[in-house]
Amino acid sequence: MDKRYYFGIDIGGTTVKTGIFSAEGVLLEKSEIATRTGQGEEAIFGDIAAELSRLAHANGAELSECAAGIDIAGPVDEEGFMERGVNLGLDELYPARILSDMCGGMPSFALNDANAAALGEIWQGGGRGVSSAVMITLGTGVGGGVIQGGRVISGTHGLGGEIGHICVEPGEEELCSCGGRGCLEQYASATGIVRMARRVMAESEEYSGMRVTDPLTAKDVFDLAKKGDALAVRAADESMDRLGRAMAMICYVTDPESIIIGGGVSRAGEYLRALAQSKMEKYARLSKHYPKVVLAELGNDAGICGAAKYAMDMTAKQIEAPECGR
């Protein structure tokens, strides 16, 4: 049955963000609690259940009128199973089942954090109004979420949208954290951009503001590039070139309406967006028309927004058949 309220829960390694939304999609209240990692699932999910109870009552709701979406880092398969809950120090778990059991059977649904952000952005953010999109989150790592027909594609084995591990540079010698070589994450994540900057500096004698910035961050690289610092321009170009390759590959798989770029690195704004768009067009040569590259708009709220929307979609899905009178 449709519910009157939807929780969006974004479980991170440090804090859990929660939000309660009306059925119309209005965020009524949000909060943040510490994540008690390393103390087992009872500690983490018990804290969340208590916080949801508090939020519900503060907003005049009963848990029986609610459904919850859980946004969590790492692959979640179609059954809601996680092999590895990296951030939580937990393995082999069904996060939604645990929460549901602690909340009197409240319908609960888990999805990957990047998928949640993608769903949030097409619902209320930079991708508003489109039904197919791929979101690429440039943060410490590179995550992604694939939306088709308004729905998240998490994939058969939970690998859907793991854009960060697309191989964009088969000749790379350094290893990625996944064990592969040449993953997008090695070039376009915050750390990847700094790695590119160091490589560009090592290959040149030229002066650059990057040489006197310590510690050097991805933000510094883009800030200097915008000011015309030649080596920073080259580093940004090298990083975005690899991002453009991955985006062109995405065009050749699902060809979405929009590609949404989010994560901390995307604060570099229009400079980054325009560069990524032109690099994508350089590698996707088959058509005169391309996905629109847009910036994410929801920032840290994308996760709770998308998780709540997922709970909304999943509860609606469960009633599709009876609604048709069959």
Add this chain to the structure above:
Amino acid sequence: MDKRYYFGIDIGGTTVKTGIFSAEGVLLEKSEIATRTGQGEEAIFGDIAAELSRLAHANGAELSECAAGIDIAGPVDEEGFMERGVNLGLDELYPARILSDMCGGMPSFALNDANAAALGEIWQGGGRGVSSAVMITLGTGVGGGVIQGGRVISGTHGLGGEIGHICVEPGEEELCSCGGRGCLEQYASATGIVRMARRVMAESEEYSGMRVTDPLTAKDVFDLAKKGDALAVRAADESMDRLGRAMAMICYVTDPESIIIGGGVSRAGEYLRALAQSKMEKYARLSKHYPKVVLAELGNDAGICGAAKYAMDMTAKQIEAPECGR
């Protein structure tokens, strides 16, 4: 309204294959006529309309009881529009509208040839029973079709499933026909495999049966590889390594249940299938679980099968809302 019969029409540059299927999916009759290219759309589609009339009457059907799916080479967008109908020498056309107008308004739907093959294979071929699959067709070129939730993803700009132009080798110097460099097609198509073989031979002094085979075909390369010819083994390995890269990228976008390998090159059979599977696993390191790599089974009938299934799905889609009593 659901129809009693479905035509599958596979328009190639030389011949048009047609089949009439019962609503239960039984192929009642198939036929093949010449494609009158270079004489405008009236010639090509007029011939097809006449053949459909003949097939209908021979099988006791009226055109008003039929719907048609048209399988055609080149990108077809969501509206059924084609910028370029390469094989037909026609540009900017809506193939399904033309045919429908010539057949008294018979519901007609066009889709890309590789998408049609993919749909055919999950309906009655190597991908039977799965709801998400990517088909990769290794022929003169490399085509692809993406199926998600049982439906074809043709993409917003018709680029969905253009797997052959995924960049797998950014350092490549030779140009692909699309204007890009390092496209999968340059390595894993029939001509790409021969190109790899010539490259391997040029880099070595070693004897190989490939050196005394003229003309050398992709089939020869795989036949010799199966017999242990060292350079042929290396050429097959190089080609399938690039295919594995593209397949790993596909895992990281939609993560389908199956990846179906079809096209003439796939006749190399289990040797090719197993090699492609192991290369995909080499590049997709995030999970212990992967899509199943299977061989296509329908051969030349995949197109008419998939086109008929598309017509079936599209007519069913059009009646979804009224069926629910809304």
